[in-house]
Amino acid sequence: MRTLLDPTRRRAAPRARAARAARSPAVSLLGLLAPLLLILALASSCSGPKEEPDGVKWLIGVSHANLTEPWRITMNRDILSEAATKKGLRVVFTDAADSASKQIDDIAHLLKLGVNLLIVSPVDGDALTQAVTAAYQKVPVILLDRTVEGYGYTLYIGPDNYFIGRSVGAYVRELLGPRGGRVVEIQGRAGSPPAIERSTGFREALAGRPLIRIVDSFGADWLRDTAQDKFASRLKRDGRVDVVVAQNDTMALGAWKAARAAGRAGIRFIGIDGFSGENGGINLVERGVLTATFASSTGGKQAVDYACDILDKASGIPKKIFLSCRRVTAGSLVNAASHPPIAGLGRRVVLGYAQTGDESAWRTANTVSIKAAAKRADIDLRFIDCQLKQANQIAAIRSFIAQRVDVIAFSPLVETGWDEVLREARAARIPVILSDRSIRSSDESLYETFLGADFIEEGRRAARWLVSRLGDHAAARIVELRGTEGADPAIGRKQGFEEIIADHPSYRIVASVDGDFQFSVGKRVMSELLDRGLRDFNVIYAHNDDMALGAIEAMKERGMNPGKDVTIVSIDGVRAAFQAMRAGKLSCTVECNPLLGPLLMKAVADYMSGKELPRRIITAEGIFPAETAAAVLPERKY
Numbered sequence: 006m007r008t009l010l011d012p013t014r015r016r017a018a019p020r021a022r023a024a025r026a027a028r029s030p031a032v033s034l035l036g037l038l039a040p041l042l043l044i045l046a047l048a049s050s051c052s053g054p055k056e057e058p059d060g061v062k063w064l065i066g067v068s069h070a071n072l073t074e075p076w077r078i079t080m081n082r083d084i085l086s087e088a089a090t091k092k093g094l095r096v097v098f099t100d101a102a103d104s105a106s107k108q109i110d111d112i113a114h115l116l117k118l119g120v121n122l123l124i125v126s127p128v129d130g131d132a133l134t135q136a137v138t139a140a141y142q143k144v145p146v147i148l149l150d151r152t153v154e155g156y157g158y159t160l161y162i163g164p165d166n167y168f169i170g171r172s173v174g175a176y177v178r179e180l181l182g183p184r185g186g187r188v189v190e191i192q193g194r195a196g197s198p199p200a201i202e203r204s205t206g207f208r209e210a211l212a213g214r215p216l217i218r219i220v221d222s223f224g225a226d227w228l229r230d231t232a233q234d235k236f237a238s239r240l241k242r243d244g245r246v247d248v249v250v251a252q253n254d255t256m257a258l259g260a261w262k263a264a265r266a267a268g269r270a271g272i273r274f275i276g277i278d279g280f281s282g283e284n285g286g287i288n289l290v291e292r293g294v295l296t297a298t299f300a301s302s303t304g305g306k307q308a309v310d311y312a313c314d315i316l317d318k319a320s321g322i323p324k325k326i327f328l329s330c331r332r333v334t335a336g337s338l339v340n341a342a343s344h345p346p347i348a349g350l351g352r353r354v355v356l357g358y359a360q361t362g363d364e365s366a367w368r369t370a371n372t373v374s375i376k377a378a379a380k381r382a383d384i385d386l387r388f389i390d391c392q393l394k395q396a397n398q399i400a401a402i403r404s405f406i407a408q409r410v411d412v413i414a415f416s417p418l419v420e421t422g423w424d425e426v427l428r429e430a431r432a433a434r435i436p437v438i439l440s441d442r443s444i445r446s447s448d449e450s451l452y453e454t455f456l457g458a459d460f461i462e463e464g465r466r467a468a469r470w471l472v473s474r475l476g477d478h479a480a481a482r483i484v485e486l487r488g489t490e491g492a493d494p495a496i497g498r499k500q501g502f503e504e505i506i507a508d509h510p511s512y513r514i515v516a517s518v519d520g521d522f523q524f525s526v527g528k529r530v531m532s533e534l535l536d537r538g539l540r541d542f543n544v545i546y547a548h549n550d551d552m553a554l555g556a557i558e559a560m561k562e563r564g565m566n567p568g569k570d571v572t573i574v575s576i577d578g579v580r581a582a583f584q585a586m587r588a589g590k591l592s593c594t595v596e597c598n599p600l601l602g603p604l605l606m607k608a609v610a611d612y613m614s615g616k617e618l619p620r621r622i623i624t625a626e627g628i629f630p631a632e633t634a635a636a637v638l639p640e641r642k643y
């Protein structure tokens with residue numbers, strides 16, 4: 006029997022109310038939600054729960070920061086057109102007109118309306134944190150474009166502004182060549198995160214090229230007219246400019262108009278966004294106004310796709326998705342699509358995977374996840390265990406190229422040394438996906454996407470937990486057990502940890518040794534330290550659980566009391582770590598999710614169907630202090 010407290014019933018009523026309001030047009034809906042600007046789009050499906058009598062399965066509420074900037078108008082259009090392809094999906098949206106307090110009210114109204122999921126593009130991440138986090142207690146929340154403080158949301162989708170800036174910088178280097186030139190940078194709204202990140206990436210890409218000079222940089226609020234006025238006065242002061250880099254296409258168009266009015270020819274204009282339609286970036290490149298634009302999706306389409314997956318309780322939902330960008334010039338217009346769909350193969354998709362080896366419990370779980378997901382997705386997986394040797398991984402990738410697999414994926418043992426073999430893959434037109442670990446290369450185009458954890462954040466989490474446990478001013482003498490030398494997780498986890506303890510001078514790393522992510526090596530190096538007389542330490546920070554467990558063994562063998570005399574924090578969250586926590590030996594584990602198989606197979610399938618892959622897909626992860634171990638252990642999947 007359903008009671009009034011039945012949550013499905015409580016939710017069904019407002020959804021049905023909204024659906025009725027939407028059927029009988031805007032008047033009744035506006036009556037229902039007077040303070041909001043609301044528009045409804047009836048569309049079609051996620052598979053959803055049982056259908057309402059009017060055919061609506063899910064109601065999604067979208068809270069926009071504003072609907073005046075071209076970027077946001079396009080984002081809304083992307084959301085609506087993607088929603089229109091899904092059966093039984095209804096979208097309701099609001100416009101906060103750039104007011105954080107209005108957006109807080111909008112979110113409250115959308116929740117009252119009974120939305121099943123919220124998509125929020127915040128006016129201001131800090132001001133919206135509380136409202137978003139509170140909403141997340143009730144329904145899944147997808148953040149678009151800007152994030153909030155902490156992790157009180159389901160999924161973030163946004164551009165990789167730093168990557169966009171670097172890509173623009175790399176292009177300017179090509180364009181100006183060794184002779185260099187004078188560049189004017191037009192930024193969006195001063196101090197806004199995308200303006201800062203694009204500018205940082207841009208400047209970093211120009212580092213080491215002193216002949217390319219940024220002679221002026223000013224903000225124009227993302228607006229065409231402001232850019233036009235400001236660039237016109239710049240030209241009056243000093244007209245010696247070779248290239249204008251604007252942080253969106255609209256501002257680039259404004260600057261171009263100013264140059265034309267001043268009779269200035271020969272300046273090249275570069276923009277960002279690459280929208281289609283009249284005066285969109287693509288059209289401006291076609292007309293020769295812009296030399297290039299960097300096209301990036303608004304994330305609206307992806308938000309609706311993931312909303313359906315989340316509502317359908319699909320596995321492998323990441324925590325953050327950073328969208329890719331694509332350079333569009335007159336020469337590349339013909340091939341504006343990133344790649345054609347590889348449909349109708351008439352056979353199974355072939356995926357080559359070069360695994361690092363089997364160094365840890367994490368890696369074993371990762372391998373199991375990849376193999377199981379490939380089977381479920383009916384993908385022909387060619388899997389090679391590369392025995393912790395970079396040379397073996399390179400040979401494996403070459404063998405995949407020779408076999409002409411459809412996609413190559415691998416977890417790079419170390420960050421560098423991949424350029425040559427990845428260029429061979431590119432020459433053979435085989436896309437490469439980095440799974441779990443990333444690479445460092447000046448050529449950003451050597452791989453399609455990265456999927457895995459944020460290792461720097463994991464290091465920060467370990468340090469934050471430590472400080473919260475021991476106190477701000479505790480005398481912490483830390484032994485660090487590092488992962489494989491040169492590996493992405495070892496570098497990131499060290500960096501993130503050191504970043505946090507830098508604010509706490511009483512926290513010192515007294516010894517730091519390479520434990521190669523292995524139990525046996527962790528045990529050996531810890532034994533060596535102890536046998537050399539190291540006793541003056543009260544913390545162990547291990548870059549993975551296996552090394553921490555090895556160190557615990559070494560300490561036990563020497564009559565020490567790990568977990569009591571020494572606080573031990575490590576990363577991964579494997580079952581053995583939970584058992585050690587339950588036994589009082591380990592103090593905390595920071596999760597690093599090895600279950601990447603479903604994400605990888607989705608990326609492969611998306612690529613094969615012609616979809617543009619995000620630049621980075623970051624997994625959802627938690628943190629587990631010892632006190633949670635007993636309750637959490639039975640649910641652990643690895």
Ligand code: AHR
Pocket residue numbers: 364365366367368441442494522548549550551576577597
């Ligand atoms: O790259 C992920 C790391 O590699 C895991 O944390 C570690 O256990 C593994 O071997």
